[in-house]
Amino acid sequence: MSKIHFIAIGGAAMHNLALALKSKGYEISGSDDEIYEPSRSLLAQHGILPEKFGWFPEKITSDLDAVIVGMHARADNSELLKAQELGLAVESYPSYLYKQSINKQRIVIAGSHGKTSITSMVLHVLKSLGRKFDYLVGARIEGFELMASLSDAPIIIIEGDEYLASPIDRRAKFLLYQPHICLISGIAWDHINVYPTFESYTDSFKTLLHGLPKAGSLFFDQTDVVLNELIAECPEHCEKTGYEAHPANIENGQTILKGEDGKAYPIQVFGEHTLKNLNGARLICEQIGVAPTEFYEAMTTFKGAAKRLELVASSTTSLLYKDFAHAPSKVKATTQALKNQFPNRKLIACLELHTFSSLNPAFLPAYEGTLDLADEAFIYLSEHAREIKRMDRIEESVVQTYFKHPKLKVIRDAETLQKTLQSDSWSNSNILMMSSGTFDGVDLPSLGEAQGLSRVQ
Structure with missing residues (x-):
């Protein structure tokens, strides 16, 4: 049984990955100097909430198979220094997730906005159809106990964050996943504390595009001016498909989709940005074998991700x-x-x-x-x-x-x-x-x- 220790286990993705591995039978431990809800209750419920908050180098022992470090920790964290001293395998959660999914088809949804919603839509559709898949998403979704899952599923859908992977790996998280299918929802400068200029921010997206594989697929919001310019960085060997907002009407405060099959589909979410996200999710679903009618019918029951309108x-x-x-x-x-x-x-x-x-x-x-x-x-x-x-x-x-x-x-x-x-x-x-x-x-x-x-x- 693998033994994994999480430094800064209270983070949104960190604690969900820890819980996903615990459910697989891994022996999980962790530390953090502060843990808020809902992470705290979930970790306690599964028996892996640290007894005391703080950093304890004595938790880092030579029998650990891996130490996963989150961005909340600093490069001089005492537990991290101990792990390096012992020569243990130290991973960011994106690098560890990649290794866990190396034999899967990897679908990564990136962008400055909308990536959580698009990922959530894809997950909702696949679950409603009974498809087998793994995932990592940045918000809670109705019908999903955790925000992460790792199993023997053939595909994994990952919300690809552009923030730094760890205090000792200054690459954008999405650069570590090596996607076969990638979607970029739009680009607007963010995270000024680690990307002090707009150019430094967009450079990470350029690197992501450069690394897309042969026979890979890229979907992108073609109405985004900055993104349209960056698409030139995408290799010729990668298939590129732009999208815009899905056609819809608003009737008495409810949005009605115009399906490709000619039918009307009332949905529970709304907004021009949501209709763009929905169209991006539709393209991803069709790429992995979901019929248009199946997608539309599933979307009528989608209520949105937590804290997204x-x-x-x-x-x-x-x-x-x-x-x-x-x-x-x-x-x-x-x-x-x-x-x-x-x-x-x-x-x-x-x-x-x-x-x-x-x-x-x-x-x-x-x-x-x-x-x-x-x-x-x-x-x-x-x-x-x-x-x-x-x-x-x-x-x-x-x-x-x-x-x-x-x-x-x-x-x-x-x-x-x-x-x-x-x-x-x-x-x-x-x-x-x-x-x-x-x-x-x-x-x-x-x-x-x-x-x-x-x-x-």
Whole structure:
């Protein structure tokens, strides 16, 4: 039985990979200096939550078959140094996942936005058809217990993140998977803390394209200007197929797909960006043998990935959504989607600037115009998050300068946020809460209930 130790086991992908290997019968241990929900409960449920938080070199022993290190750890981590001293196999989770899938057909979905949703759509379709597959995805999906699976399945679908693989492997994660089929959903500068220039960011995507194999397949959003220029980097021996938003109508707040078979398919997700994601997922599914009608029928039951335009609470006149959107392109697409879906309702949009990039004033100009379609806009700047990340305080005048929204307010604490949102009637309004954080622990379902909405189970 293989013995694997995870350094920084609490990460989203790290803890799910650990759980997937535990389910295969591997002996798993791990360490971290902080672990949040839902990672904490899941690790405890499966008996691999560290007894104490922190780093303990004594956990690193010569009988370990591999040590997997996450980006939350630093290069001078005491456990990592011990593993290197003992000459153990030290892997990032992408490199380990590649070795576990070396004999599978690898499908990688990459891009600055939409990759989680596209991956989730593909997984939903394959599961509904009873297909056997492995996967790694960045959010929870209805019907899937874990965000990762490893078995003897012939294919694996991987959400290909462009962030760095590990503190000792500074390559983009998606470069380690060596896909046979690749999709790139779009490119917009992100992760300014590790990609200080737009050119350094796009270089990773160029490298990904250069490495696509003979007889490989590339699907890409042909409406993305930057991506269209980069496609020239793709080798001639790789088949390239562009896509755009899937044709659809909006009827009484519901999106209806126009299937290739001429039928109408009502779906539960919406937005121009979602229709692009759906079309990309359709092409991948068809590439691996899913019939168009099978795809459309499966998509009628797709409810979306967690925190991707996820409906939290509702009434007959108001809806409360949460979304993971934090990068400018995601904020703009999500705001536009909700306004277009319900054009006659007031849209109140609240964005928490939570990532290293969004808390860096040099990156703020990229947010110009992203909240234009919101009737009211709030920017949440958590003092707690700022202190943890050791970032300078951003003054309200700076935020106003770059967002350029006539009805924008800056809020810095959870209590004020809740009072402000509850001070007005939500009748005939939709509320959109966007963050990769938690608004300092604001209970969104309870926030909706206080306004007479019913929480969505």
